[in-house]
Amino acid sequence: MLATACEKELPKFSDEECMLTFHYGDGLTTAGVKDGMGRGSHSFKLNSAEGQMRDTVWLRVNTMGKLSADSRPLALMQVEDTTQGVVNAVAGKHYVAFDEPSLAALYQVPGDSAAVKVPVVVLRDASLEAEGDVVLKITFRDNGWFKAGYPEFATYTLTISDRLTKPEAWDKFSLSSYFGTYGPQKHELMIKWTEKPWDDEYISTLFYEYFQGYFAPKDEAYIAYLGQWFAERLEEENEERLANPEIGKVWEEADGPVDFTPVANGY
Secondary structure, eight states: OOOOSSSSOOOOOOTTSOEEEEOOSTTOOGGGOOTTTTEEEEEHHHHSOTTOOEEEEEEEEEEESOOOSSOEEOOEEEEOOOOTTOOBOOBTTTBOOTTOGGGGGGSEEOTTOSEEEEEEEEEOOTHHHHHOOEEEEEEEOOOSSOEEOOGGGSOEEEEEESSOOOOHHHHHTTTHHHHOSOOHHHHHHHHHHHOOOOSHHHHHTTEEEEETTEEEESSHHHHHHHHHHHHHHHHHHHHHHHHOTTTOSOOEETTEEOOOOOOGGGO
16 A cells, blocks of 8 residues: 655545555655656567567556455556557557456456556557557556556556667656667667667666656666767767768668767756
């Protein structure tokens, strides 16, 4: 159960009411929720094997109210993301519907548990590569056992893609402050040079939360070194590419050359 001391007062609820929230971070209060929290991404190109047509994203869910010795079902549902330009995911096309019978056993809160990880099964539809990313915004459906808890923690937004797209963690941890503005070609080079995925999960291992919603590198010297090393590696490869008559140009994004110059304040 989430609690707060002196920030925003939380609404009262009865212990008899059983509610669910998505886990955005340890010890986080409603007042500490910031833009970008409760978001994630799955890129089939980045996170799945070539030719793999479905994959699973696991989300941590916390319960509020009294525990039960018995296992209890929970229910997820999609809600429309009304953000301008967003294409909403379609059940059966981009993800397996939450009411699919084969998933029912996995949408259970075990007895005497206050947290559980639940799956979102994403599908590699051809439209992801041809037409672009889709967004799946998820909340909890009242099923008589549980209903949605605090609104600040009641939704999770998952971007599904089949190309290299900016991880949610890029903005969450202000990577532009260290490596410059995001670009898919830059992202591909970072993966190639370090042999690391540079996805949400990997980026998260490089930072720690020193206060609610505020993050810092676990090893700031290493992150600074990486930024310098990326820039030097880019310069070396650009010189080689310019010297090669079959290439004759530097590494580029759609809007200009790849550049690892840090951006002030990460924006």
